[in-house]
Amino acid sequence: xxxxxxxxxxxxxxxxxxxxxxxxxxxxxxxxxxxxxxxxxxxxxxxxxxxxxxxxxxxxxxxxxxxxxxxxxxxxxxxxxxxxxxxxxxxxxxxxxxxxxxxxxxxxxxxxxxxxxxxxxxxxxxxxxxxxxxxxxxxxxxxxxxxxxxxxxxxxxxxxxxxxxxxxxxxxxxxxxxxxxxxxxxxxxxxxxxxxxxxxxxxxxxxxxxxxxxxxxxxxxxxxxxxxxxxxxxxxxxxxxxxxxxxxxxxxxxxxxxxxxxxxxxxxxxxxxxxxxxxxxxxxxxxxxxxxxxxxxxxxxxxxxxxxxxxxxxxxxxxxxxxxxxxxxxxxxxxxxxxxxxxxxxxxxxxxxxxxxxxxxxxxxxxxxxxxxxxxxxxxxxxxxxxxxxxxxxxxxxxxxxxxxxxxxxxxxxxxxxxxxxxxxxxxxxxxxxxxxxxxxxxx
Amino acid sequence: xxxxxxxxxxxxxxxxxxxxxxxxxxxxxxxxxxxxxxxxxxxxxxxxxxxxxxxxxxxxxxxxxxxxxxxxxxxxxxxxxxxxxxxxxxxxxxxxxxxxxxxxxxxxxxxxxxxxxxxxxxxxxxxxxxxxxxxxxxxxxxxxxxxxxxxxxxxxxxxxxxxxxxxxxxxxxxxxxxxxxxxxxxxxxxxxxxxxxxxxxxxxxxxxxxxxxxxxxxxxxxxxxxxxxxxxxxxxxxxxxxxxxxxxxxxxxxxxxxxxxxxxxxxxxxxxxxxxxxxxxxxxxxxxxxxxxxxxxxxxxxxxxxxxxxxxxxxxxxxxxxxxxxxxxxxxxxxxxxxxxxxxxxxxxxxxxxxxxxxxxxxxxxxxxxxxxxxxxxxxxxxxxxxxxxxxxxxxxxxxxxxxxxxxxxxxxxxxxxxxxxxxxxxxxxxxxxxxxxxxxxxxxxxxxxx
Numbered sequence: 001x002x003x004x005x006x007x008x009x010x011x012x013x014x015x016x017x018x019x020x021x022x023x024x025x026x027x028x029x030x031x032x033x034x035x036x037x038x039x040x041x042x043x044x045x046x047x048x049x050x051x052x053x054x055x056x057x058x059x060x061x062x063x064x065x066x067x068x069x070x071x072x073x074x075x076x077x078x079x080x081x082x083x084x085x086x087x088x089x090x091x092x093x094x095x096x097x098x099x100x101x102x103x104x105x106x107x108x109x110x111x112x113x114x115x116x117x118x119x120x121x122x123x124x125x126x127x128x129x130x131x132x133x134x135x136x137x138x139x140x141x142x143x144x145x146x147x148x149x150x151x152x153x154x155x156x157x158x159x160x161x162x163x164x165x166x167x168x169x170x171x172x173x174x175x176x177x178x179x180x181x182x183x184x185x186x187x188x189x190x191x192x193x194x195x196x197x198x199x200x201x202x203x204x205x206x207x208x209x210x211x212x213x214x215x216x217x218x219x220x221x222x223x224x225x226x227x228x229x230x231x232x233x234x235x236x237x238x239x240x241x242x243x244x245x246x247x248x249x250x251x252x253x254x255x256x257x258x259x260x261x262x263x264x265x266x267x268x269x270x271x272x273x274x275x276x277x278x279x280x281x282x283x284x285x286x287x288x289x290x291x292x293x294x295x296x297x298x299x300x301x302x303x304x305x306x307x308x309x310x311x312x313x314x315x316x317x318x319x320x321x322x323x324x325x326x327x328x329x330x331x332x333x334x335x336x337x338x339x340x341x342x343x344x345x346x347x348x349x350x351x352x353x354x355x356x357x358x359x360x361x362x363x364x365x366x367x368x369x370x371x372x373x374x375x376x377x378x379x380x381x382x383x384x385x386x387x388x389x390x391x392x393x394x395x396x397x398x399x400x401x402x403x404x405x406x407x408x409x410x411x412x413x414x415x416x417x418x419x420x421x422x423x424x425x426x427x428x429x430x431x432x433x434x435x436x437x438x439x440x441x442x443x444x
Numbered sequence: 445x446x447x448x449x450x451x452x453x454x455x456x457x458x459x460x461x462x463x464x465x466x467x468x469x470x471x472x473x474x475x476x477x478x479x480x481x482x483x484x485x486x487x488x489x490x491x492x493x494x495x496x497x498x499x500x501x502x503x504x505x506x507x508x509x510x511x512x513x514x515x516x517x518x519x520x521x522x523x524x525x526x527x528x529x530x531x532x533x534x535x536x537x538x539x540x541x542x543x544x545x546x547x548x549x550x551x552x553x554x555x556x557x558x559x560x561x562x563x564x565x566x567x568x569x570x571x572x573x574x575x576x577x578x579x580x581x582x583x584x585x586x587x588x589x590x591x592x593x594x595x596x597x598x599x600x601x602x603x604x605x606x607x608x609x610x611x612x613x614x615x616x617x618x619x620x621x622x623x624x625x626x627x628x629x630x631x632x633x634x635x636x637x638x639x640x641x642x643x644x645x646x647x648x649x650x651x652x653x654x655x656x657x658x659x660x661x662x663x664x665x666x667x668x669x670x671x672x673x674x675x676x677x678x679x680x681x682x683x684x685x686x687x688x689x690x691x692x693x694x695x696x697x698x699x700x701x702x703x704x705x706x707x708x709x710x711x712x713x714x715x716x717x718x719x720x721x722x723x724x725x726x727x728x729x730x731x732x733x734x735x736x737x738x739x740x741x742x743x744x745x746x747x748x749x750x751x752x753x754x755x756x757x758x759x760x761x762x763x764x765x766x767x768x769x770x771x772x773x774x775x776x777x778x779x780x781x782x783x784x785x786x787x788x789x790x791x792x793x794x795x796x797x798x799x800x801x802x803x804x805x806x807x808x809x810x811x812x813x814x815x816x817x818x819x820x821x822x823x824x825x826x827x828x829x830x831x832x833x834x835x836x837x838x839x840x841x842x843x844x845x846x847x848x849x850x851x852x853x854x855x856x857x858x859x860x861x862x863x864x865x866x867x868x869x870x871x872x873x874x875x876x877x878x879x880x881x882x883x884x885x886x887x888x889x890x891x892x893x894x895x
Contacts, residue, residue, distance in 0.1 A: 051498045052830050084748075093758065096748045101816055103823020120827060152761035159716040160764055160784045166610055267713045269606045301543035311540075314596065317603035340603045371548045378550025378569050382501050385831040 033394055033403055034226040038234060040242050041214025045394050045403060046229050047221035049387055055222030056388045057129035058118040059137075060395045063210035064111050065188045066249055066328060074190015075198050075206050077110040078154050082203060083117065084108075085146045087139035092146065095132045102128065110188055113328040114399050120388055123223035127232060133218075134236035137211050144200045151195060158189050166268040166439055167338075173262045174274045174437035182253040182329060212243035217398045221391040253278065253330065260435040268441035270317075271345040275352065275436050276332040279428045282325040283405055286427070288412045289420035290323040290333060295372035296364055296421065297321035297355065302371070304359075305337075309351045315343050319352070326396060333428060345438060360425045363418035373414060380410070480839065480849050481672060485679070487688045488660025492839045492849075493675055494667045496832050502573045502668035503836040504566040504580060507844050510656030511560045512629045513694065513774065519644055521636020523557035525597060526652050530555045530564065532593040534586040539593055542579060551576050555583070559630055560774040561844060562656075567833065570669040573678065581682035584657060589649040598644070601635050612718040612885040613784070619708050620720040623881040624778050628699040658689040665840035667832045699724065699776055703879040707895050710885040717790035717886030721797055722780030723876055728772040728845050734858040735866040736770055736874060741817040742867070743804050743875075744768025744781055744797075749816055751800050756783060762793050770874075774845075779874060787890035794882070794895060801877040808864045822856040 036044040068075050086092040099106045104121025119129045162168045172187050179185035189195075218237075220229050256278055280286050298305050298321040305319040319337035335352055339345045383389045397406045481493040515522040531546075531553060532539040546553045549572040555564040564584055568576030608614040618633060625631030635641070664683070666675055701724070726736055737745075744752035744767045756766040763785045771777035781801070785793040829835050829852065842851045882895055 052826060054826055054830055093748050093754075097816070100746065100749050101819045101823075103820055103825070103827065105824070105827065122823065122826070149758070149761035153757055153764055156716065156762070156785060157764035159714075159786060164612055164714040164716050269609050270603065300547045302540065302547045307540065310600070311596070314599065317600050317607065338603075338607055340599065341606055367548075371544075374550040375547060376550075381499060381569060382567060382833075385499055385501065385833070387830070 034230075035403070036230045036233075038213060038238055040238065040240060041212075042233070042237050042240075043217045043398070044230055044233050045217065045219045045391075045398065046224065046226040047219070047387075047390050047394060048224060048226055049221055049390065050223045052387075053123050053223050054120060054387060055123035055126045055220060055224050056118060056120045056391045057126060057133070058116055058219045058391045058395055059133050060217045060219065060399060061115045061210055062113070062215050062399065063115055063206075064113045065186060065190070066112050066183050067210065067247070068183060068186075068190075071194060072190075072198055072202055073186040073194040074154065074188070075194075075202060076115055076210075077188055077190060078151065078195065078198055079203050079206055080108050080110045080115050080117075081150045081154060082142055082147065083136055083140060085143065085150065086141050087135050088141065089135055089139065090132060095128075095136070098128055098132070112184055112188060116392075116395065118388070118391075120222075126220065126224060126229070130229075130232050130236045134240065137213070137216070137237070138240055140207055140211075142200050142203055142207070147198075147200045147203060151198065154189065154195055155192065158192060158195065161189065162187065163192075166264070166266040166441070167272050169266060170262075170264045170272060170274055170437045170439045173264050174276055174435055177260045177262045177437070178256075178276050178278070178332065178435040179253055182251045183249070184253075184327075184329065184331065209243060209246050213237055213240050214242035215246065217395060219391040219395045219398070221394075222387040249329075251329070256433050256435075258432050262435070262437045263440055264437065265440045265442050267443065268439055270341065271339040271348075271441060272439040273335075273337050273339070273345055273349055273352075273437065275335040275349075275434055277428050277430070277434050279323065279325065279330060279333045281327050281330045282400060283408065284325075284330075285412075286424050287323075287325040288409070289416050289424040290325060290428070291376070291413060292369060292372045292416045293359070293421045293424060294321050294323035294333070295375055296359075296368055299372060299375050304355055305335075305352075308355060309337060309348065313347075313351055314340060315348045315351055316340055319348075326400060328399070349436070356425065356429045359421060360429070361422075363422045366418060369416065369418050369421070373416070376413060377410075482849060485659065485683070487684065487686055488658075489683060489686065490663045490843060491675075491679065492663070492665045492843060493670075493672065494835060494839065495669075495671065496667050496835070497669050499832070500570040500669050501832060502566075502568050502570055502576070502666065502670055503832040504568075504576070505665045505836045505840045506564045506580075506584065507663045507665075507840045508562045508564070508584075508657055509560075509661045509694070509844070510562050510652070510692075511558050512632060512634060513560060513697065514656060514692070515629070515652070517627075517629070517632075518640060519636075519648055520632045520640040521601070521634070522644055522648055522652055523562060524634045524636065525594070525601070525641070525644055526589075526649050527555040527557040527562045527564075528597055528601075529589050529593055529649060530583040530587045532597065533588050533590045534582045535588055536586070537582060539590075542583065545575070546579050549575055551579075553579060553583070557634060559634075563837075563840075565837075573670065573674075577678045577682045581686070585686050587653060589646050589653070591646050594644075594646055594649065598641050602638050602641060605633070605635055605638065612712060612714055612716070613782075615710060615712070616718045616720050616782075616883045616885045619710065619885075620722065620780060620881060620883045621778070623706055623708060623883065624722065624724060626700050628697050628775070630699075630773070630775065630777065654689075655692050658691075659683070659686045660688050660691055663840050663843045665836050665843070667836040667839065697775060703876070705879050706881050707893070708881070708883045709888055709893060710883075711888040712885055714885070714887055715786060716784050717787045717793075717884055717891050718782075718784050719790060719794055719797075719886075720780050720782050720883045721794065721801075721880050722778055723880050725770045725777045725779040725874060726772050727776045728774065730772070732866075732870050732874070733772055735862045735870040736772075737821060738814070738817045738859065738862045739804065739867045739871050739874075740768055740770050740779075741821060742809050742813045743800060743871075746817065746820065749820065751804070752781065752783075752797060755800065756785075756793055756796050760792070760796070762789050762796075766793070766797070768797075787887045790884060790886055790891040791894050794884075798877045801871075801875045805868070805871045805875055805877070809867050811864075814862075814864055814867065818859050818862070821859045825852060825855060 316337040551568040768781040
């Protein structure tokens with residue numbers, strides 16, 4: 001996950017910042033990204049990259065599990081599945097079939113904050129994406145029979161990803177304990193009884209509220225002409241009206257005042273620990289130091305956790321840390337470790353605390369900080385080789401307030417100093433601010 | 445130095461390197477070429493190089509012809525451990541020094557063993573290419589396999605094998621391999637087992653390394669922002685000192701073709717049954733490989749376009765994932781169809797998979813299915829090669845399997861030549877809905893298996 005986020009940043013350095021976003025139809029060009037906006041609020045970002053005759057089309061909707069009502073967790077994700085089940089014009093899975101016939105790939109994913117649909121295909125076939133995404137933004141059938149079938153599919157997905165996986169189950173427990181008032185407490189896939197309770201009508205209302213041009217961003221990258229894309233998007237999406245009636249998510253997680261602990265007893269082979277701390281998210285000024293902190297702690301075999309807990313003390317077979325700062329609302333700094341056979345989970349937990357205390361007391365060396373920055377920057381450059389990632393980076397920052405933030409992000413990351421790490425560690429990685437989850441293996 | 449310049453890989457309809465100065469203007473308007481420079485060094489190392497200057501990065505892959513096929517059964521895990529310990533200490537660097545140096549330049553260096561060969565990869569920024577090559581060559585030429593690192597790694601692999609037993613898919617896959625391949629090396633996990641790992645000594649590693657990690661038994665592939673002269677100077681400095689030696693003989697391992705139906709049931713407290721159905725398949729050099737690719741795409745390889753997905757997921761809502769797969773390797777691989785479904789519907793899902801295997805053997809596929817499969821397989825080729833990393837790995841692999849440097853150019857013709865009769869013929873020949881291995885990890889009481 002961490003690597004992915006780093007990759008997401010990769011393209012950011014390149015494009016320079018040209019401000020001013022103008023309505024209704026005015027472009028702003030930069031060296032990397034061109035931006036347009038339709039009257040109905042739809043934003044379009046185009047990144048031209050002509051190295052191969054391919055293009056990626058992504059459409060991002062600002063809706064995720066964060067936007068779900070109590071009792072209907074998982075509705076955003078189920079709706080994502082239903083988006084493949086057809087409109088009056090194009091039947092169930094027809095979109096996917098058309099893309100595949102052109103040698104392309106397509107998929108979608110739902111997160112806590114957004115839902116994103118994407119296709120990668122020969123650039124001269126990009127019209128398919130434009131036409132069919134416009135179609136399913138307005139004309140989804142949501143056949144009740146298909147809803148039931150797809151609900152079953154999602155329940156199977158849940159069993160596979162969570163119910164039969166002890167470590168993922170612990171993750172769900174920890175999230176539910178760490179957040180008490182914010183919807184981040186429930187999993188994107190939803191709780192099983194909630195999934196089962198979602199009816200066609202619920203999906204329809206969710207669809208009507210959130211799937212509209214003013215709540216979406218299109219990102220196209222690859223061997224395309226920006227003007228041409230914009231013209232086609234305008235033709236296909238221009239007449240779709242903006243929607244109203246979306247509820248603003250106003251939930252705030254209050255300050256945590258004391259450690260929370262959860263235990264999960266499950267058939268498993270090895271004990272496992274997850275620890276999370278509430279943190280500020282990007283673009284908070286602390287987010288840059290937190291990102292570097294995550295890399296110093298867990299970026300590769302020369303990182304602190306690996307060297308100390310896995311390599312020297314041999315307490316765990318794997319240990320990681322991850323600052324997750326790219327969310328709409330403040331989220332978490334994660335630690336986790338799988339205990340080595342015959343070792344005590346208490347020693348693993350203490351060893352994690354020891355590493356945290358160390359960075360609180362003493363700033364890392366300039367070299368160590370420089371190494372972390374080099375790691376971020378190199379994966380940044382390498383990620384640019386993929387048009388999919390280029391688009392994803394732009395879309396991701398757009399979700400967080402605007403793609404131009406990516407420049408700011410990289411610039412600020414470079415400014416992080418050793419003492420900043422000590423400061424943010426002392427501020428966030430405190431006992432009262434943490435939630436600890438322990439997986440206790442039991443034998444059947 | 446023997447050197448031959450091969451201008452190959454003319455991707456019809458495909459353009460990788462518009463920005464590149466080596467574009468072949470002699471080709472028709474929509475056809476472009478990727479230059480591959482192939483050389484055999486005096487020490488026998490095969491070098492493939494393709495320039496790609498869209499970004500200041502360099503991607504390197506080395507294949508060493510040593511894998512699970514080359515280790516004794518009682519030392520299972522030897523190839524894996526050898527690869528895994530390459531970067532844990534060399535004649536001049538300690539484990540921690542290697543990771544520190546490589547991570548300081550933000551590069552990626554890794555090694556892993558597979559069934560047929562071991563892969564060592566380097567991803568590095570151009571400005572640090574020299575440092576990257578230095579470390580890359582050091583771990584390949586000079587590893588010392590410190591006893592202490594061996595112990596450490598061994599314990600960690602044992603731990604990880606244990607932890608993965610928590611995953612029903614891992615358990616089912618492990619048992620399936622074992623049943624299908626019997627005494628053949630492909631039957632084993634790359635990591636070996638707790639018992640065989642315990643028997644591997646430092647001497648075994650040194651011996652395995654000196655026998656197989658020789659230049660005349662390896663392929664180097666480099667793609668990225670390096671001119672030929674730049675690469676030459678790196679190779680001269682870092683890979684010329686690699687000493688040629690006698691080529692190890694690779695023996696062919698017999699595999700039993702005996703046809704029987706066997707069912708393996710594992711009882712686990714799970715909500716979902718994990719099922720694998722399958723049997724022996726084909727090797728990569730089987731001429732039917734392309735017809736098999738098309739057939740499997742239609743049956744269960746084509747995602748939402750496949751029959752298994754349409755039936756089991758879309759119509760019946762029985763599973764999130766259902767697919768089929770032919771693993772075509774140096775020696776005969778396997779065919780497997782896999783599904784995860786709630787315990788109670790395991791029988792229905794299995795029945796449906798077998799029905800689809802039967803159907804594709806007895807009824808010709810439709811025109812639409814055939815053309816859909818061909819369109820996808822040929823049309824998706826550019827995506828398989830859309831980054832430097834993918835091209836690097838691709839070049840090394842086609843060289844290893846002797847597919848010819850013009851493979852990407854020829855591939856569409858191989859696929860387009862497949863007819864409906866071919867599909868029927870290979871389905872009959874390579875799919876067997878009567879004699880198969882069935883592995884099911886499930887709450888067996890709830891699954892109430894009929895098979």
